Structures are given as C-alpha cells and as structure tokens.
Amino acid sequence: MPAHDVLIIGAGLAGQRAALAAAKTGATVAILSKVHPVRSHSVAAAGGINAAINPVDDWRSHAYDTIKGSDFLGDQDAIEIMCREAPAEVMWLEHAGVTFHRNEKGEMDLRAFGGASMKRTAYVADITGQALLHVLYEQLMKYHEVIDRFEEWFVTSLIVNDNGECVGAVAREIRSGRMETFNAKSVILASGGAGQCFQPTTNALICTGDGIAQAYQAGAPLMDMEMIQYHPTTLAENGFLITEGARGEGAHLLNSEGERFMEKYAPNKMELASRDVVSRAEQTEILEGRGVGPDKQGIYLDITVVPRKRTLEALREIVNIGKDFAGVDITREPIIIQPGMHYIMGGVKTDVNGATPLPGLYAAGEVACVSVHGGNRLGANSLLDTLIFGRRSGEHAAARALDMKMPNASDEQLNKDSAMIAEILGRPKTGRRVSEIKLELGETMNRYAAVYRDEAGLQSAHEIVRRLKEEAKTAYVDDKGAVFNQDVLGAIELDYMLDCSETIVMASLERKESRGAQFRTDYPDRNDAEWLKHIDVSRNGGDTPTISYSEVTITDWQPEARTY
Amino acid sequence: MAEFKLKIRRYDPQSGAAPYWDEHTVELEPHRSVLEGILQARNEKDGSIGVRCSCRAAICGSCGVRVNGKPGLACHTHLDDALASAGEDGVIEVEPMGNMPIIKDLIVDMDAVHWKKIQRVTPWLIGKEPVPEREYIVSRESMIDVTQSMACIQCGACVSDCLSMEVDPLFIGPAALAKTYRFVGDPRDAAHEQRLKDLGEDKHGIYDCTHCFKCIEACPKGVAPMNQIMRLRRIAGNDFHIKDRNNGERHEMAFVKNIEKNGILHEADLLPDSYGGKFHPRAVPELISSLPIVMTALLRRKMTPAKALLHPHRAPDGVKKIYEIVEGRDERNEFNLYISGTDADNEPNPEVAAAAEVAEPAAVAPDGSEGSSA
Known part of the structure; x- marks a missing residue:
C-alpha cells in the first residue's frame, strides 16, 4: 500500500501546483490522475491569467x-488573498519557464479581458493554459525524485476512517485494472469540474465531476453549486471554446441586423462586460429573433477588426479552430458563436487554505469552492x-502532515469498490446504455439549468435526474476486461455526474433570486436581503441532498448595483 | 448526415488473439471528426473500443492515431477528408500510432517511448542567474518565436511516423528535439551550449534526423519538429561552433559547400568532405566502410565511375546568388508559424484602438467609486 504525507488527486494546474508546493516543504508526495497530466483540462484554458503586475495597477x-464579477457572492477574504498573491505567483511561473508574451520593452504584455477595469491578463498567445500546464509538468519531471506520479489511475472513493478523517483513496490502475489503496495523511482533491453534466459543453470528456461527487459521498459539503457559467463565445457548430481573448483583442459581437448589440446591455464595457452579462445579452438577442446562422441560434463574433498579423500571433488556436472545425477563416469573416456551458463556480467547500470541513481533505481548482468566483x-x-x-492547499496539507503519524487505512473501501466494479461488469444487457443516460442527462441540464431558468423547468430536471439515477443502477457495459476498461470507468463517471447534477438542480431551485450566472425568470431580481448567502449542499448520510446556508464574507466592499 | 464505414484496428491483450479489424458504420455530418465516429461506434454499438480522448478540440493531445495510414489526431481529422484518403472500398481505416507498443486497440504505450525521450532532453528551464525579482526582460520576438515549439501538445503523431526512429529506436526523435528548441530558443535559459553539445554528441541526437519531413506532415499543431531540429543544428554549428564526435556539424558544412560549388549534390565528394577531405586520416576508414554502398550504386547504374570522379555539374549563377544573399545577411531568417507579415501590418485599426480605451480607465478605488462606470 503506497503511503505518502500528501496524496493529490488530479494533475491539472491545481494538482501539479499543489504537488510542487507540498514537495518543497519536504513532505512525501504522490500525484494521481486518471489521464496523463498534460491531458488535464487546464490545457484548454486559452486567454490568460489575471494579476495586477502593471505598476499602475x-x-x-x-x-x-x-x-463585482461574482455579483457580490464571492468571499472577499479569499478574493483578497488571491488577488494580492497573484503577481508573485505569475512571476514564479515566469521563472519556472512560462513563455509569457512580451511588450516592446521586453516586459510581460497584458491583454484586456472581460469585467476587468484595466489590462491585467498575462498570456501566451491563446494557449496560456497549455503553456502553463506543460511548464508545470516540466517541473514535475525535474522533481521526479520527490514527487511520485501515478498517471492513468482512476479514483473510485475517498477513504474516511472511524474518526471521520480522510486518510487516503482507492484507485484503479487503468492499464492493468489493479485496485490499490493509497494511504495519506492529507488528501488534496484537484480533479476539476463537472462540465460533462451538460451537453454541449466546452469541457473535455474527462470533466465528469469525479472529485465533487467523491467529496460529497464522503460527507464533505458542496457550495454555490447553482452557479454554472455559460461562456459567451462557444462555436455554434459543436460547442468548442473561442477564447475571450478574441474580444480582449477587440473583436465585436453582432446580431442578425449587424448591430453591436452590447451597446444596449453594457454601454461602457461592451463586449468586455462579465461573462454572465454577455451570455444573457446574446441569449436575449437570440430569443427575440435576432440570432444568426441556419437556425438563428447563433451570434456573429467578428474578429476581422483585429489586425491580421496580431490575430495570427496572439489568437492562433482559434484561427485553427475556425479553419478546422467551422471552415471559417476568422481573419477574413465573422464566425458564428453562442453561449455554452463552460465552468462551475461551485464545488467542494473550502477555507482559504484549501481545507474542507472534512478533516484531512483539501480541495483546489475547479473542483473546489473557496469561493472566489461567487455567482460568476x-x-x-x-x-x-x-x-x-493549489499552492496554498499543498503547503497547508503538508503542514498538517508534519506533526502526525500515518493514520491507518484498511482495505475495507477497496473491497467495497472492487465489489462495485464486479457488480457493474456482471449487469445483464437489459438496462440502458451508459452513453444513452449520459446524453439524456446532458440535454436535460442544458435545457433547464442554463442561462435562463425557472421553477417548472428545474422541477422537471430534478425528476429526470432522479429517474436517471435509478436507471444508472442497471446500466450495462460491454467491456468485461481488465486492461484499459474505459467502459466500466464510464459507468462510474456517470454516477459522479448524476450526483453533481442533482446538487446543481437542487441548489438552483433553492436560490429564489437572480444573481450572477443564475437567472431565474420567475425571480428576475437580485435579492440581497434574503439571498446574499451561500447555499451549501451535503449528503448527511442519506442519498438525498440536504441544504443549509453559510454567510458571505464581506471585508471592504458592500454590495451595490452591478452595471457594466 | 452521411454514412461512413470505419475499420478500427482492435487488439485485446488479455485474449491471446492477434490484432484484427472491426468494422462499424456510423452516421454523422461529413465535417465531423473521425473521433466522433469512433465514439459513436463505442457509445451505440461496442463499449469496449479502446481510445484515449478528452478535449475533442485538438488541444489535449490524447487521440493520436493513424487514419488511413497517416498519423494525426482523430478529433482533428474530418470524416469527409478521411473518406477522400481512404482506399477504393471507401472504408476509413483507424489504427494505433507506430513506433510505440500497443496496449489495447488504439491505445499505445507513450511512456515507453515518447515520454522517455522527452525526459532525455533535460526538459525544464535552467534559468539564468541571478533570477530577477520580476520577470526576465527578453525581446517580444523571442517569446513569440518559441511559441511554435511550445504549441506542441505531446500527441506523439510525429514519433509515430519518424523514419529515423524506425531505423534507430534510440533516436531522441522529433517531439523531444522540438521541445529542446523551446529551451535553446528561450533567452532566459542558461544552458544553450551545454544542451546543444549534449544532443550533438549523442549518437541518437540532433544529427540523427534524416530530413524526411514526415514529422512536419504529421504534426497537427504546425510545430514542424524537423524545422526545430534544423534550427538546433544551425545554432550548434554556426553560433556555438560545436564540433561533435558524430561529425554532424562537419557533414552539414560539407553539404552546404558541396551545393555551393556544384549546384546539385555531388555525392562522391560529400562523404570525404564530411571527414575533412579525401586524404584526411579520419576519412579513410569511413571511405573503406562505404565501399559496399558505392559498389551497389555502381552495379545498379545509379552512379558511373566517370560521374563519381569527375562531377561535371557546376553551380549556376542563380545558386551563387542565393548563397550571396543568404550569407550576406546580418541575421538568419527563420520561418515561424506565429509570425506573419511585418509589424506595419499591426497598426491598430481605429475601431480596435477605441475598444482598447474602453478597457483601460484608471484603476478602481476599493470603495468602488469608479465601479459603476467601469
């Protein structure tokens, strides 16, 4: 049984950063991921990373x-920490080797981004996430002697001992099918978001909410689950992400009348208002019949106003996406986009050090909710x-491990999980296919838990999710083998997605107001008196979510009307 | 919607059976990807089809496969294009990548080959000392320049079809050497010369590439690995004057001189010149060892003794002119995917300048006084 001071689940940016930070303190570290680390979905982040590094910022x-972007739902203590530590973190990345683009003086260049009051976004063309992820992986290779990597291992459960502490995880080596108990003093979840609960989504096929569901199953509370971000510019064709960097470089949004309609919705910031505002504006234009494209469900994104040379050096990836996936040369003609599911603001509730209320369990990145993003x-x-x-949870998880003995972790959970897998493999071919249930789930969520929501829609989504949960219990798989059995992993991921979806729908039903990404047509106004609070969802031992509330931390900034 | 026939190469390591072909008909829009075709077959017909995939948008690098024998990303190959390159039977063939052991179906062992080679090239920045308090100050162009090799997504398509690697499995290969350029082209790195010396001296290093262009064709991201390898060679030879024990640098120089003199390659001179000339002691054993090749060439009439000894061709003026222009430049020009046109093309368009102003008002006070208008 491998035993480490710190076990990190997920090897995207949060996980890799946590591993490097924990190892730096001298702790023994294992990092485990269901895909090779550079395949993690952080790779798809395009536009850049915010930090107030400009001396006048x-x-x-x-x-x-x-x-303001969070619609005042973000916890201000956490936001202060994030923004204060941002410049040093970006410099750390630069020193580690990230090839940030420069200005004429040779300093890091900054680009404009939505909801920001000045240019504050450092970038590497429009492959910033890829550049960061690959450079962090370079660092993992550099420190291979102190960070044990378990690549292509799939976690089936967190292990909680009788004292209610998280002491490790059970995982399956995908290549062999072997099950293993990983014992650890601290466990950090860094396994990303749950975008696959929605169809379509910009998220990768691996974003199935594993960590959110594992924490929920282990008894840790989730927070802000109703806050689902629809990105304003996803390719109408297939939902792929078109970076906000395009609008940051000056691109326009146009409706069927050729109108720069953002003038009506955000006269100051225009296309660079916050994402919830822009997505709602687009959706309104589409609903009012001013959409473009064959079914009038799209909006034009016009990048031709950006100088061509600049587009080719700074937006190369979307030049490729336009060409390869929509047959459009974006330097010559507009491309059709629409709002698409992109990010989940909610996740496993943590404090500013990444600690969850479950002792020994930490979370960072999209899987977590600190909450720095609040409503948007x-x-x-x-x-x-x-x-x-990621760094803070790595440091704190390592510090927690410093003073303790390795807690006992038995193989009890491993045996349960092995039995669970055997049960899935043994199911008769009478149930539905996993893929069928997944598709119905995704379409349901995208219909009822999208940019505009209401009570009736969310109620039907809730009923459908409960039914799908039942159907998932008998969903059958074709692959009975041990080696790279992706079929059986798909069935487990479906369970994870259903748990996430249920909590998303429950929280959305609960919040009877419109704030940030949650717009309830039946409660169209923000209601600070009743709803300036987080919605927490936990399992409390049963199968159904229980709702409670927690306060929003306010330091210096009182809620005010939000206009762009 | 259209129907496409996919023939997928299957292999189950647990069955003890040999690999086999498995055919599925899928129904999709023609511009949808081969990956979507595979996933439709997996979702609707046979859940046991093994393929790594994640982002579907050619950025995660998981789904490297061969389609009709050509390596690339399944998500980046349209079904109609794949059909166009299919055989007469109109069936699209999907196989695992080459040069790497197969684990199951379309899944290959990248750790055993690709990642091992990446680790060979000291794949992290060795930053110059002293490390500045803020960012390293480096030129704008330098960072755009390395973006091309930074854009590598480690999919393995180039490794799959590297001909040199087929002959010499130990060849460090296109992906890892392209990654090397990401450091050697990075002005913040302190070890350019050591890296180049290391990889020039390695028998399986930068001089082991045979210039076949396969990796350039294979790369779905325009990284052009071979070009990066050639840049490493030019920097090693022209800038650092590294004389490697593989004679790579001398061979390159001999090649350049040979063309300058003859206009087209005069093979009989190339080998001895690469070793310092026909009468250089180092050339003698090399010449003797190449006798069988020479004999074969003569027998197959690829070469006549007269042509070999008295190469009649002389470089025309046009070739000389090219040499004068290229060698007369202060700096080498290098092609780069991310650089196109001149800086004059970047004069901001007035509308964009206006948009940028909107995004740049004064910083906001903590009380949010600027907030409502921002």
Whole structure:
C-alpha cells in the first residue's frame, strides 16, 4: 500500500501546483490522475491569467473587479488573498519557464479581458493554459525524485476512517485494472469540474465531476453549486471554446441586423462586460429573433477588426479552430458563436487554505469552492485560482502532515469498490446504455439549468435526474476486461455526474433570486436581503441532498448595483 | 448526415488473439471528426473500443492515431477528408500510432517511448542567474518565436511516423528535439551550449534526423519538429561552433559547400568532405566502410565511375546568388508559424484602438467609486 504525507488527486494546474508546493516543504508526495497530466483540462484554458503586475495597477482593483464579477457572492477574504498573491505567483511561473508574451520593452504584455477595469491578463498567445500546464509538468519531471506520479489511475472513493478523517483513496490502475489503496495523511482533491453534466459543453470528456461527487459521498459539503457559467463565445457548430481573448483583442459581437448589440446591455464595457452579462445579452438577442446562422441560434463574433498579423500571433488556436472545425477563416469573416456551458463556480467547500470541513481533505481548482468566483467567474481568474489555491492547499496539507503519524487505512473501501466494479461488469444487457443516460442527462441540464431558468423547468430536471439515477443502477457495459476498461470507468463517471447534477438542480431551485450566472425568470431580481448567502449542499448520510446556508464574507466592499 | 464505414484496428491483450479489424458504420455530418465516429461506434454499438480522448478540440493531445495510414489526431481529422484518403472500398481505416507498443486497440504505450525521450532532453528551464525579482526582460520576438515549439501538445503523431526512429529506436526523435528548441530558443535559459553539445554528441541526437519531413506532415499543431531540429543544428554549428564526435556539424558544412560549388549534390565528394577531405586520416576508414554502398550504386547504374570522379555539374549563377544573399545577411531568417507579415501590418485599426480605451480607465478605488462606470 503506497503511503505518502500528501496524496493529490488530479494533475491539472491545481494538482501539479499543489504537488510542487507540498514537495518543497519536504513532505512525501504522490500525484494521481486518471489521464496523463498534460491531458488535464487546464490545457484548454486559452486567454490568460489575471494579476495586477502593471505598476499602475493595484491588486485591490483586481479584487474589486472580481467581487463585482461574482455579483457580490464571492468571499472577499479569499478574493483578497488571491488577488494580492497573484503577481508573485505569475512571476514564479515566469521563472519556472512560462513563455509569457512580451511588450516592446521586453516586459510581460497584458491583454484586456472581460469585467476587468484595466489590462491585467498575462498570456501566451491563446494557449496560456497549455503553456502553463506543460511548464508545470516540466517541473514535475525535474522533481521526479520527490514527487511520485501515478498517471492513468482512476479514483473510485475517498477513504474516511472511524474518526471521520480522510486518510487516503482507492484507485484503479487503468492499464492493468489493479485496485490499490493509497494511504495519506492529507488528501488534496484537484480533479476539476463537472462540465460533462451538460451537453454541449466546452469541457473535455474527462470533466465528469469525479472529485465533487467523491467529496460529497464522503460527507464533505458542496457550495454555490447553482452557479454554472455559460461562456459567451462557444462555436455554434459543436460547442468548442473561442477564447475571450478574441474580444480582449477587440473583436465585436453582432446580431442578425449587424448591430453591436452590447451597446444596449453594457454601454461602457461592451463586449468586455462579465461573462454572465454577455451570455444573457446574446441569449436575449437570440430569443427575440435576432440570432444568426441556419437556425438563428447563433451570434456573429467578428474578429476581422483585429489586425491580421496580431490575430495570427496572439489568437492562433482559434484561427485553427475556425479553419478546422467551422471552415471559417476568422481573419477574413465573422464566425458564428453562442453561449455554452463552460465552468462551475461551485464545488467542494473550502477555507482559504484549501481545507474542507472534512478533516484531512483539501480541495483546489475547479473542483473546489473557496469561493472566489461567487455567482460568476471573471475570465482569466480560473488559472489564477488553480495556482494560488493549489499552492496554498499543498503547503497547508503538508503542514498538517508534519506533526502526525500515518493514520491507518484498511482495505475495507477497496473491497467495497472492487465489489462495485464486479457488480457493474456482471449487469445483464437489459438496462440502458451508459452513453444513452449520459446524453439524456446532458440535454436535460442544458435545457433547464442554463442561462435562463425557472421553477417548472428545474422541477422537471430534478425528476429526470432522479429517474436517471435509478436507471444508472442497471446500466450495462460491454467491456468485461481488465486492461484499459474505459467502459466500466464510464459507468462510474456517470454516477459522479448524476450526483453533481442533482446538487446543481437542487441548489438552483433553492436560490429564489437572480444573481450572477443564475437567472431565474420567475425571480428576475437580485435579492440581497434574503439571498446574499451561500447555499451549501451535503449528503448527511442519506442519498438525498440536504441544504443549509453559510454567510458571505464581506471585508471592504458592500454590495451595490452591478452595471457594466 | 452521411454514412461512413470505419475499420478500427482492435487488439485485446488479455485474449491471446492477434490484432484484427472491426468494422462499424456510423452516421454523422461529413465535417465531423473521425473521433466522433469512433465514439459513436463505442457509445451505440461496442463499449469496449479502446481510445484515449478528452478535449475533442485538438488541444489535449490524447487521440493520436493513424487514419488511413497517416498519423494525426482523430478529433482533428474530418470524416469527409478521411473518406477522400481512404482506399477504393471507401472504408476509413483507424489504427494505433507506430513506433510505440500497443496496449489495447488504439491505445499505445507513450511512456515507453515518447515520454522517455522527452525526459532525455533535460526538459525544464535552467534559468539564468541571478533570477530577477520580476520577470526576465527578453525581446517580444523571442517569446513569440518559441511559441511554435511550445504549441506542441505531446500527441506523439510525429514519433509515430519518424523514419529515423524506425531505423534507430534510440533516436531522441522529433517531439523531444522540438521541445529542446523551446529551451535553446528561450533567452532566459542558461544552458544553450551545454544542451546543444549534449544532443550533438549523442549518437541518437540532433544529427540523427534524416530530413524526411514526415514529422512536419504529421504534426497537427504546425510545430514542424524537423524545422526545430534544423534550427538546433544551425545554432550548434554556426553560433556555438560545436564540433561533435558524430561529425554532424562537419557533414552539414560539407553539404552546404558541396551545393555551393556544384549546384546539385555531388555525392562522391560529400562523404570525404564530411571527414575533412579525401586524404584526411579520419576519412579513410569511413571511405573503406562505404565501399559496399558505392559498389551497389555502381552495379545498379545509379552512379558511373566517370560521374563519381569527375562531377561535371557546376553551380549556376542563380545558386551563387542565393548563397550571396543568404550569407550576406546580418541575421538568419527563420520561418515561424506565429509570425506573419511585418509589424506595419499591426497598426491598430481605429475601431480596435477605441475598444482598447474602453478597457483601460484608471484603476478602481476599493470603495468602488469608479465601479459603476467601469
């Protein structure tokens, strides 16, 4: 049984940053991921990372923008930490080797991004996430003697001992099918978001909410689960992400009348208002019949106003996406986009050190909810979130491990999980296919828990999710083998997605107001008197979510009307 | 919607049976990807089809496969294009990548080959000392320049079809050497010369590439690994004057001189010149060892003794002119995917300048006084 001071589950930016930070303190570290680390979904982040590194900028300005972006649901103590520590973190990345683009003076260049009051986004063309992720992986290779990597291992459960502490995890080596108990003093969840609960989504196929569901199953509370970000510019064709960097470089949004309609919704910031505002504006234009494209469900994104040379050096990836996936040369003609599911602001509830209320369990990155994003995340704050809270949870998890003996972890959970897998493999071919249930789930969520929501829709989503949960119990798999059995992992992921979806729908039903990404047509106004609070969801031993509330931490910035 | 026939190469390591072909018909829009075709077959017909995939948008690098014999990303290959390159039977063939052991179906062991080679090249920045308090100050162009090799997603498509690696499995290969350029081209790195010396002296290093262009064709991200390898060679030879024990640098120089003189390659001179000339002691054993090749060439009439000894061709003026222009430059020009046109093309368009102003008002005070108008 491998035993480490710190076990990290997930090897995207948050996980890798946590591993490096924990190892630096001298702790023994294992990092485990169901895909090779560079395949993690952090790789898809395009536009950049926010930090107030310009001498005329101030981290307080960044903090205010973030709070306003969150529609005042973000916890201000956490936001202050993130924004204050951002410049040093970005410099650390630069020193580690990230090839941030420079200005004429040779300093890091900054680009404009949505909801920001000045240019604050450091970037590497439009492959910033990839550049960061690959450079962190370079560091993992450099420190291979002190960080044990378990690549292509799939976690089936967290292990909680009789004292209610998290003492490790059970995982399956995908290549062999072997089950293993990983014992640890501290466990950090860094396994990303749950975008696959929605169809379509910009999220990768691996974003199935594993960590959120594992924590929920282990008894840790989730927070802000109703806050689902729809990105304003996803390719109408297939839901792929078109970076906000395009609008940061000056691109326009146009409706069927050729109108720059953002003038009506955000006269000051225009296309660079926060994402919830832009997505709602687009959806309104589409609903009112001013959409474009064959079914009038899209909006034009016009990048031709950006100089071509600049587009080719700074937006190369979306030039490729336009060409390869939509047959459009974005330097010559507009491309059709629409709002698409992109990010989950909610997740496993943590404090500013990444600690969850479950002792020994930490979380960082999209799987977690600190909450720095509140009701709506600003573009280029997610990379920052992963790194700041990845590092902090790595440091704190290692510090916790310092003074303790290795807790006992039995193979009890491993035996349960092995039996669970055997049960899935043994199911008769009478149930539905896993893929069928997944598709119905995704379409349901995208219909009822999207940009505009209401009670009736959310109620039907809830009923459908409960039914799908039942059906998932008999969903059968074709692959009975041990080696790379992706089929059986898909069945387990489906369970994870159903847990996430149920909590998303429950929290959305609960919040009877409109704030940030949650817009309830039946409660169209923000209601600070009743709803300036977080919604927590936990399992409390049963199968159904229980709702409670927690306070929003306010330091210097009182809620105010939000206009862009 | 259209129907496509996919023939997927299957292999189950537990069955003890040999690999086999498995055919599925899928129904999709023609511009959808081969990956979507595979996933449709997996979702609707046979859940046991093994393929790594994640992002579907050609950025995670998971789904490297061969489609109709050509390596690339399944998510980045359209079904209609795949059909166009399919055989007469109109069946799209999908196989695992080459040069790497197969684990199951389309899944190959990248750790055993690809990642091992990446680790060979000291794949992390060795930053110059002293480390500055803020960022290293480096030129704008330098960071855009390395973006091309930074854009590598480690999918393994180039490794799959590297001909040199087929002959010499120990060849460090296109992906790892392209990654090396990411450091050697990075002005913040303190070990350019050591890296180049290390990889020039390695028998399986930068001079082991045979210039076949396969990796450039294979790369779905335009990294052009071979170009990066050639840049490493130019920097090693022209800038650091590293004389490697593989004679790579001398061979390159001999090649350049040979063309300058003859206009087209005069093979009989190339080998001795690579070793310092026909009468250089180092050339003698090399010449003797190449006798069988020479004999074969003569027998197959690829070469006549007269042509070999008295190469009649002389470089035309056009070739000389090219040499004068290229060698007369202060700096070498290098192609780069991310650089196109000149800086004059970047004069901001007035509308964009206006948009940028919107995004740049004064910083906001903590009380949010600027907030409502920002």
